Amino acid sequence: MKVRFWGVRGSYPVPGPDTNRYGGNTSCVEVRTDSGTHIIIDAGTGLRKLGKDMMQGSFGEGAGTSHLLVSHTHWDHIQGLPFFAPIYTRGNKFFVYARQRDDTHLRAVFASQTDSPYFPVPFDNVQADVAFRELVEGARFEIGPVKVSCTRLNHPWIAMAYRLDCDGGSVCYVTDTAPFKDILIEQEYIRQPPKPGDPLKPEDAAKLRAMRDGVVRLCEGADLVIYDTQFTPEEYAAKPHWGHSCPEDAIEISRAAGAKGVVLFHHAPERTDDQIDELLAYHRKQAPDLDLVAAAEGMELAVGNGAK
Amino acid sequence: MQATFWGVRGSVPAPGPEMNRYGGNTSCVELRTRTGTLLMIDVGTGAIPLGRKLMADSFGKGGGEALIFLSHAHWDHIQGFPFFAPVFVPGNKFIVHGPGRSSSMLEGILEGQMNPHFSPLYTMRNLGASIEVVAVDGMAKDPSFECAGVRIKARLNPHGATQALAYRFEEEGRALVYASDAGYPAGGPSSDVRALYHGADVLIHDCTYSPEDRAQRMARGFSSIADAAQAAVEGEVKKLVMFHYDQDYSDDVVDALGERTRRLLDELGGSKIELVAAREGLTLTV
Numbered sequence: 001m002k003v004r005f006w007g008v009r010g011s012y013p014v015p016g017p018d019t020n021r022y023g024g025n026t027s028c029v030e031v032r033t034d035s036g037t038h039i040i041i042d043a044g045t046g047l048r049k050l051g052k053d054m055m056q057g058s059f060g061e062g063a064g065t066s067h068l069l070v071s072h073t074h075w076d077h078i079q080g081l082p083f084f085a086p087i088y089t090r091g092n093k094f095f096v097y098a099r100q101r102d103d104t105h106l107r108a109v110f111a112s113q114t115d116s117p118y119f120p121v122p123f124d125n126v127q128a129d130v131a132f133r134e135l136v137e138g139a140r141f142e143i144g145p146v147k148v149s150c151t152r153l154n155h156p157w158i159a160m161a162y163r164l165d166c167d168g169g170s171v172c173y174v175t176d177t178a179p180f181k182d183i184l185i186e187q188e189y190i191r192q193p194p195k196p197g198d199p200l201k202p203e204d205a206a207k208l209r210a211m212r213d214g215v216v217r218l219c220e221g222a223d224l225v226i227y228d229t230q231f232t233p234e235e236y237a238a239k240p241h242w243g244h245s246c247p248e249d250a251i252e253i254s255r256a257a258g259a260k261g262v263v264l265f266h267h268a269p270e271r272t273d274d275q276i277d278e279l280l281a282y283h284r285k286q287a288p289d290l291d292l293v294a295a296a297e298g299m300e301l302a303v304g305n306g307a308k
Numbered sequence: 309m310q311a312t313f314w315g316v317r318g319s320v321p322a323p324g325p326e327m328n329r330y331g332g333n334t335s336c337v338e339l340r341t342r343t344g345t346l347l348m349i350d351v352g353t354g355a356i357p358l359g360r361k362l363m364a365d366s367f368g369k370g371g372g373e374a375l376i377f378l379s380h381a382h383w384d385h386i387q388g389f390p391f392f393a394p395v396f397v398p399g400n401k402f403i404v405h406g407p408g409r410s411s412s413m414l415e416g417i418l419e420g421q422m423n424p425h426f427s428p429l430y431t432m433r434n435l436g437a438s439i440e441v442v443a444v445d446g447m448a449k450d451p452s453f454e455c456a457g458v459r460i461k462a463r464l465n466p467h468g469a470t471q472a473l474a475y476r477f478e479e480e481g482r483a484l485v486y487a488s489d490a491g492y493p494a495g496g497p498s499s500d501v502r503a504l505y506h507g508a509d510v511l512i513h514d515c516t517y518s519p520e521d522r523a524q525r526m527a528r529g530f531s532s533i534a535d536a537a538q539a540a541v542e543g544e545v546k547k548l549v550m551f552h553y554d555q556d557y558s559d560d561v562v563d564a565l566g567e568r569t570r571r572l573l574d575e576l577g578g579s580k581i582e583l584v585a586a587r588e589g590l591t592l593t594v
Contacts, residue, residue, distance in 0.1 A: 013321035015332025024323025117381040156428040
């Protein structure tokens with residue numbers, strides 16, 4: 001498998017000279033298997049450039065098929081879809097996967113992004129065949145030769161982590177999530193965050209334990225774990241209810257799971273390139289047992305057969 | 309009045325080194341009155357760095373007030389709002405003006421951006437600051453009102469399947485006009501809009517496309533540099549500011565469009581009109 005990063009940023013796109021090296025586009029990762037199965041994880045603004053790239057091949061002729069796994073539908077994970085050229089070409093086929101909703105069909109959620117008065121091109125103008133697949137946590141399914149599994153994360157509303165196994169390798173995508181220790185973020189808005197370290201309600205503690213176990217199981221022995229590391233520990237302490245983790249959490253979970261490589265991902269929008277360099281250097285020293293990298297637009301990693 | 313540009317891009321934020329000079333953030337202009345009152349025109353992602361700057365003054369302490377004017381509610385003109393730091397500080401006050409048949413309708417549109425499917429904020433009521441929403445009727449017989457000592461007029465331009473408000477801000481006999489997302493029919497702007505532009509000291513005008521690209525994409529409802537030059541010459545404005553560049557236009561492409569726009573102005577008899585291409589960080593005194 002080849003894993004290529006098209007958007008690595010959290011919250012909102014950040015143009016400007018400070019983000020030139022790691023990139024300012026929001027979350028989007030492309031996975032291509034050795035036999036050509038095409039998977040996209042998340043549809044942030046990075047998807048716009050990926051779409052242009054795809055139009056150079058079979059998608060430009062209306063003969064492409066791709067599978068879009070969506071962690072959750074917060075703006076920074078879906079806002080590239082209306083600018084994704086291959087969905088406006090008839091003949092292309094897309095399967096969109098995300099956690100099912102209790103109150104509405106997934107298609108309605110995605111379609112409403114381009115409703116009037118927010119966007120000039122309604123979802124009805126999409127020319128490709130776009131089918132939606134609603135998931136529940138724990139689901140296991142296959143996309144061609146790829147075995148996919150998923151588990152729920154600690155984030156407002158619902159976010160899913162995914163694992164892809166293929167070509168003798170495995171890659172996990174774990175974003176967005178808070179650590180599984182101080183707060184259980186379900187569906188209500190949390191006005192007053194708890195202080196990290198405050199005691200938890202026993203039922204919340206049990207749910208968090210189960211969630212953490214699910215993530216560790218998902219990442220077990222993985223070659224690559226792409227993890228939400230938006231925060232530093234100080235930032236997390238101020239905003240535990242925002243639902244993001246730190247590099248420390250990514251390292252801790254990856255060690256518990258016996259994973260090999262860790263990708264720091266979903267960088268804070270205000271983090272400059274130089275600050276990401278520093279964070280990476282610091283954590284490489286802390287975790288020499290793991291192969292640690294910071295996701296950057298254009299970076300491609302080989303996983304499984306043919307990896308270094 | 310003083311205008312500072314924080315976002316000059318159309319449709320979608322465009323990060324990348326090839327956009328460094330003009331900037332990749334979507335529409336946002338900071339307008340300061342003579343007495344320092346803050347008016348913001350559109351709240352694309354350019355509003356986010358503006359918000360960070362404002363947090364260093366009274367907005368950081370909950371004592372800030374600003375008037376916001378929205379041309380329309382397409383994402384690239386409102387997407388900075390949920391990340392505009394001053395809205396999270398209790399005590400700050402914002403009055404948001406925008407197109408709509410009623411204020412409750414406009415409020416509902418802004419609420420839609422906070423919908424829990426898409427945003428962890430859930431509702432504008434969670435933001436902290438006080439936010440009042442006022443619909444502006446761009447079809448009114450007398451479209452003018454006064455805010456903070458500034459005379460404001462608004463008129464609707466066609467914009468694809470929808471419409472966008474163009475605003476004229478007048479203070480002490482000086483006028484700045486903001487006309488983004490304007491897709492004129494073959495005959496050009498309406499007579500109401502022509503009157504709105506007329507004699508402006510500064511006309512910030514939609515320059516999304518080259519004439520060739522606009523011809524390919526008429527339905528999108530944006531101006532080309534030729535439409536902007538025409539509007540500036542017919543309106544006898546003093547200065548034309550190019551704005552709202554296509555997300556695929558690199559700095560070099562915008563440079564070239566600027567040169568073409570200069571030639572177009574000269575050919576149309578507007579050689580006295582000053583021309584500026586908006587870029588992030590640019591400040592103009594009116």
